[in-house]
Amino acid sequence: MKVIAALFSIVLGVVLLVAANDLPIWGDPESPVSVHLSSYFIEHSVEQTSVPNFVTAVLADYRGYDTMFETAVIFCAGITVMTILRRSHRLRKKNVPPRPVREGQDIIICSAARLIVPMMQLFALYVLAHGHHSPGGGFQGGVIFGASFILLALAYDLKTVLSRLKEKTMMLVSGLGVLVYAGIGVLCLFLGGNFLDYSRLASILQVTEIEARSHGILGVEVGVALTVTCIMLSLYADLASGGEMDEGL
Amino acid sequence: MEVNSWVLWQFDVLILLMVLVCAVVALQLRDLVASAISFGAYSFFMCLLWTLMLAVDVAFTEAAVGAGVSTVLFLGTALHIRRRAKD
Amino acid sequence: MNIYLDAIVVLLTFVGLLFFHGTTVGILRFPDFYTRMHAAGKGDTLSTMLILFGFAAYQLHHPSTATLLVAGKIIFIAVLVFIASPTATHAIMDAGYESEIGAWSAKDGFVSSCLIRKEKGE
Numbered sequence: 455m456k457v458i459a460a461l462f463s464i465v466l467g468v469v470l471l472v473a474a475n476d477l478p479i480w481g482d483p484e485s486p487v488s489v490h491l492s493s494y495f496i497e498h499s500v501e502q503t504s505v506p507n508f509v510t511a512v513l514a515d516y517r518g519y520d521t522m523f524e525t526a527v528i529f530c531a532g533i534t535v536m537t538i539l540r541r542s543h544r545l546r547k548k549n550v551p552p553r554p555v556r557e558g559q560d561i562i563i564c565s566a567a568r569l570i571v572p573m574m575q576l577f578a579l580y581v582l583a584h585g586h587h588s589p590g591g592g593f594q595g596g597v598i599f600g601a602s603f604i605l606l607a608l609a610y611d612l613k614t615v616l617s618r619l620k621e622k623t624m625m626l627v628s629g630l631g632v633l634v635y636a637g638i639g640v641l642c643l644f645l646g647g648n649f650l651d652y653s654r655l656a657s658i659l660q661v662t663e664i665e666a667r668s669h670g671i672l673g674v675e676v677g678v679a680l681t682v683t684c685i686m687l688s689l690y691a692d693l694a695s696g697g698e699m700d701e702g703l
Numbered sequence: 704m705e706v707n708s709w710v711l712w713q714f715d716v717l718i719l720l721m722v723l724v725c726a727v728v729a730l731q732l733r734d735l736v737a738s739a740i741s742f743g744a745y746s747f748f749m750c751l752l753w754t755l756m757l758a759v760d761v762a763f764t765e766a767a768v769g770a771g772v773s774t775v776l777f778l779g780t781a782l783h784i785r786r787r788a789k790d
Numbered sequence: 791m792n793i794y795l796d797a798i799v800v801l802l803t804f805v806g807l808l809f810f811h812g813t814t815v816g817i818l819r820f821p822d823f824y825t826r827m828h829a830a831g832k833g834d835t836l837s838t839m840l841i842l843f844g845f846a847a848y849q850l851h852h853p854s855t856a857t858l859l860v861a862g863k864i865i866f867i868a869v870l871v872f873i874a875s876p877t878a879t880h881a882i883m884d885a886g887y888e889s890e891i892g893a894w895s896a897k898d899g900f901v902s903s904c905l906i907r908k909e910k911g912e
Contacts, residue, residue: 480756509760560884566877573870581763589759597767604775686772694779 503667505586513591514671518650522635525678529632532685536625539697559610567609574602582679586668592675596682603687612695615687621699624684631681638673650674715755722748735784739777746770795850802844809837822894823886831879835871842868 478485495516499508503515513521582595607615639650647654652670653663661669691699725745732738746769753762816829842864849861894900 507760560881562880563877566873569873570870589763591760594760594763594767597764597772601767601771601775604772608775689776690772690779693776693783696783 502664503671504664505668505671507585507587507589509589510585510591510671510675514674515650515652515667518639518674521674521678522632522639522650525632525635525681528685529628529681532625532628532688535689535692539692540699541697563609567605571602571606574605575599578602578679582675583672585675586671592678593682595675596679597686599679599683600686600690603683604690607687607690607694612691612699616691616699619684619687621688621691624688628681628684628688631677631679631684634677634680635674638670638677642670715752718748718751718755722752735781736778739774739781742777743770743774746773792851795847799844799848802840802847806837806840806844809833809840813837822900823891824883824893827879827883827886831876831883834879835875838871838875839868842871 478487482488495508495512499511499516500506503511505511505515578595578598580595581590581598582592585591585595603615603619638652638655641658642651642654643649645654645657650670652667654666655670656663656666659666659669722745725741725748729738729741729745732741746765750762750765750770753759753765810833813829813833816833817826820826820829846861846864846868849857849864851857892900
C-alpha cells in the first residue's frame with residue numbers, strides 16, 4: 455500500500471513540475487495576470503475604494519462574494535466538528551482511560567498568559583481595524599483573537615475560558631458573523647444596488663460613495679472576525695476535550 | 704533573474720529545501736505529536752517563503768493559522784487518538 | 791554618527807549570533823533533556839533579543855516617524871520574546887519532569903527520574 459502511495463505521489467509531483475514549466479516565471483511583467491488584472495487593481499483600488507492595501511480591497515470588495523462563502527465554509531466546518539464530536543458526560547465510553555490530570559495550575563505559565571493575552575487581543579483588534587492600511591484583516595485578526603482564548607485555555611483550563619465565553623454564546627456569535635456579512639450585502643440590495651455593492655451605503659453613513667466602500671469593507675471584516683474567532687475556539691474546545699468540554703489539553 | 708535580485712536566490716532554495724525536509728519528516732515520524740510539531744515548522748518555513756515572494760498577507764495568514772492554531776488543533780487531536788501511527 | 795551606529799548594530803548582531811551558536815552547540819552536546827532545554831531557553835532568549843535590538847538600532851539611520859515606529863514595533867517583539875520564550879522553556883521542562891524523563895549526573899551517569907524523586911523524598 456505504501457509503495458502505491460509513494461508511486462502515486464511521485465507521478466503526481468512529476469506531472470505538477472512539468473505543468474509548472476508552462477506557468478509564466480514569477481513576477482514576469484509580460485504574463486497575462488500582470489498585464490490585465492493586477493495593474494487594474496493597483497491603479498484603481500485606491501480611487502475606487504480609498505483602501506491603500508489593495509489585497510484587502512480585492513478580498514472584501516471586488517470578490518466579496520467569494521469571501522462571504524469562505525466565511526460560511528468556516529462556519530460549516532465548526533458546526534460539523536461540533537455535531538460529530540460534541541457529547542455529554544452520560545454517553546462517555548467506559549473503555550477510554552482517563553488521562554492523568556495535574557493538580558493545580560502552574561503559576562509561571564498562568565502569570566505569563568495573563569501578561570500576553572491582553573496584548574494578543576489588542577493586537578488582534580489592531581490587525582482587524584488596520585487591515586485597510588497594512589497586511590491583515592478580518593481573518594487574521596479573528597484567528598489571533600481566537601488563539602488568545604486558546605492560550606488562556608492551555609494555561610488555565612477549558613472551564614475557565616468557557617465560563618467567560620459560554621458555548622451557546624460562542625455558536626450564536628459565529629452565526630452572527632455570517633449574518634453581519636450577508637446582512638450588509640442584503641442592505642446594499644435594499645438600497646438599490648447589487649448584492650455587496652457597498653457604495654449604496656453612502657446614503658445611510660452620510661459619506662461619499664468611495665468612503666462608503668471603505669466602511670463597508672470594515673463592516674464585512676468585523677463579520678469575518680466574529681465568525682473566525684468563535685469557530686477557532688469552538689474547534690479547539692471540541693477537539694482537545696474530545697467533545698466533553700470538561701478539560702483542555 | 705532580475706525580478707527578485709534584492710535577495711539571494713540561494714536563500715530561496717535553502718528555505719524551499721527546509722520546507723521539503725519538514726514535510727518529509729512530518730510524514731515519516733511515527734509519533735503523531737512530533738509529526739504535528741514538524742508540521743508547524745513546515746508552516747513557518749512556508750510563511751518565510753511567502754514573505755520572500757512579498758505576499759505579506761498570505762504569510763500573515765499562514766503564520767497565524769498554519770503555525771499557530773492548526774498545530775494546537777493537531778496536538779489536541781493527536782492526544783485523543785492512538786498516539787503512535789501504525790505505518 | 792552613522793559609523794558609530796553601524797558599529798553598534800554589527801556588535802549587537804554579532805554577539806547575538808555568537809550566543810545562538812552557543813545555544814546550538816549546547817542543544818547538540820549537552821547530555822540530557824534538562825540541560826539541553828537550559829541551553830535552549832537561556833541562549834535563545836538572549837540572542838534573539840540582542841539581534842532584535844540590533845535591528846531596532848539599524849532603523850535609526852534615518853530618524854523619522856516611520857522608522858521610529860518600526861523600531862518601536864521591534865522592541866515590542868523583543869518584550870514578547872522576553873516573556874514568552876522562558877515561559878515556553880519552563881512549560882516544556884515541566885512537562886518533561888512530569889512524564890519522568892531521566893537526568894544525567896557527573897557522579898553516576900544517567901539516572902532515571904524515579905531515583906531523583908526518591909532522593910528528594912517525594
